Amino acid sequence: MNVTYKPLLPETQQPIIIIGASGIVKDAHLPAYNMAGFQVYGITNRTISKAQEMAQKFDILYVFDTVADAVKHAPKNAVYDITVLPDQYIEILEQLPDGSAVLIQKPMGNDYKQAKAIVEVCERKNLVAGINFQLRFASFVSAARNMIDQGLIGDLYDLEFKVTVKTPWELFPVIKQHPRLEILFHSVHYIDCIRSFLGNPKRVMARTWKHPEKDLSSCRSTIILDYGDTLSVKINTNHDHDFGTQNQESYIKWEGTKGAIKAKMGLLMNYPDGLPDAFEYVIIEEGKEPEWKMLNLEGSWFPEAFIGTMSNLMRFKEGSDEVLHASVQDVLDTMKVVEACYTSNNNGGVQLTELN
Known part of the structure; x- marks a missing residue:
């Protein structure tokens, strides 16, 4: 039986700018990118010492003081990797160059309303934007x-x-x-x-x-x-x-x-x-x-699946993949289901007193 499961890697070098320096970056993003041979060009974080620590550990070329500084010095074909919390997404997305490729950490907002606002920004700026739902690629x-x-x-x-x-x-x-x-x-x-x-x-x-x-x-x-x-x-x-x-x-x-x-x-x-x-x-x-x-498989959810989300974004940007599988437009429906879950939690069910 022939089972194919490993992601295809991009055909071009697309340097990565990481925005955020949380534990998930240390434990998953950067180890995965090292495995895949991706170049991490620079990193920025609100607490700059965390970015400096990450850069030293993973041999990242540049540490930037702000998102604006990172954008100013980024290569033209840079891919932005946003790894902060949802409340900061729109502020960061607004600073990226129009037409940029960007991978955004999940979830896509705190609720469906915020998710729609994120999609609006991405579409207005013509961003090639995906959400980092790596389980799809485990x-x-x-x-x-x-x-x-x-x-x-x-x-x-x-x-x-x-x-x-x-x-x-x-x-x-x-x-x-x-x-x-x-x-x-x-x-x-x-x-x-x-x-x-x-x-x-x-x-x-x-x-x-x-x-x-x-x-x-x-x-x-x-x-x-x-x-x-x-x-x-x-x-x-x-x-x-x-x-x-x-x-x-x-x-x-x-x-x-x-x-x-x-x-x-x-x-x-x-x-x-x-x-x-x-x-x-x-x-x-x-x-x-x-x-x-x-069936013995190589790799797991962390960190290997993080190769898949970034590879798909890069390959879609360069034209090698026809579909961006976790695009912000597709994930908007994931957030719609999440919102439906909370609505059901709050309002669902039939009380026995309602039945005669």
């Missing part, structure tokens, strides 16, 4: 997509994301107190990934919960995406499973009329150290008992 997702595109597991009728882990939110102090924590900053990955396979759902049903002893807006969610009467699509997350790793779960499962695929997302288990990924599949053969098999 090796296990790309392998599953290739198998499904080949028809190996038939017609999909069930797609499930299940996460039961202990997430140390204290590692993310900037977002920890956000009023829309779980769905906007975590399950948004799964919503976007589902959309990349199935397009937009007809409707959404969702509920997100707090923990009785934690000062968090939400840390567990159940989301049902309605794609009709035969295709079941659901997301179940529990970030409060603080009982050791024995019964932690973190997987995506695709079931079809001819077979199934189950991908373990090891990164989320025993975080931040993580556990190994695993990719299993079964294809029904007439007259034989179902037999699950393992």
Whole structure:
């Protein structure tokens, strides 16, 4: 069986300017770009010492004091990599040269209204703009997509994301107190990934919960995406499973009329150290008992999938790729689904007192 899952790299050198110097830049962006051989030309950050530290560790050529300074000294074919929080996106995008290529950290805004404003700026300035939804490019997702595109597991009728882990939110102090924590900053990955396979759902049903002893807006969610009467699509997350790793779960499962695929997302288990990924599949053969098999894949979600998002942006900019897969226009629908989740959480459900 031939399964293609590694991203194609750009054919031209496009130097990267990173705007922001957070932990995700150190742990994922820069290691991924080193692996791919991308040139990181410069970096800037509000706290300049963090940018200087990052530049020293990863041999980045230039540290710029401000975004305006970075733009002034950037090469003409530079790609901008925005890695700050959503409230700063528009201010930064307005400073970029018209027609620039830019990769923006997820989520695309704090809500759907802000997401639409971000798209407006990108379109007005003719920016080639994508959102960094790397899960679309994780090796296990790309392998599953290739198998499904080949028809190996038939017609999909069930797609499930299940996460039961202990997430140390204290590692993310900037977002920890956000009023829309779980769905906007975590399950948004799964919503976007589902959309990349199935397009937009007809409707959404969702509920997100707090923990009785934690000062968090939400840390567990159940989301049902309605794609009709035969295709079941659901997301179940529990970030409060603080009982050791024995019964932690973190997987995506695709079931079809001819077979199934189950991908373990090891990164989320025993975080931040993580556990190994695993990719299993079964294809029904007439007259034989179902037999699950393992497929060994190279790379994982962090940091390798970050190669995919940046490569796709660069290849689209140079004309090698026909589609910018996580364009701001496409991701606007991801944000619309997120907004629908919160609307359902606040207003959904039928109270028993309403029934006679």
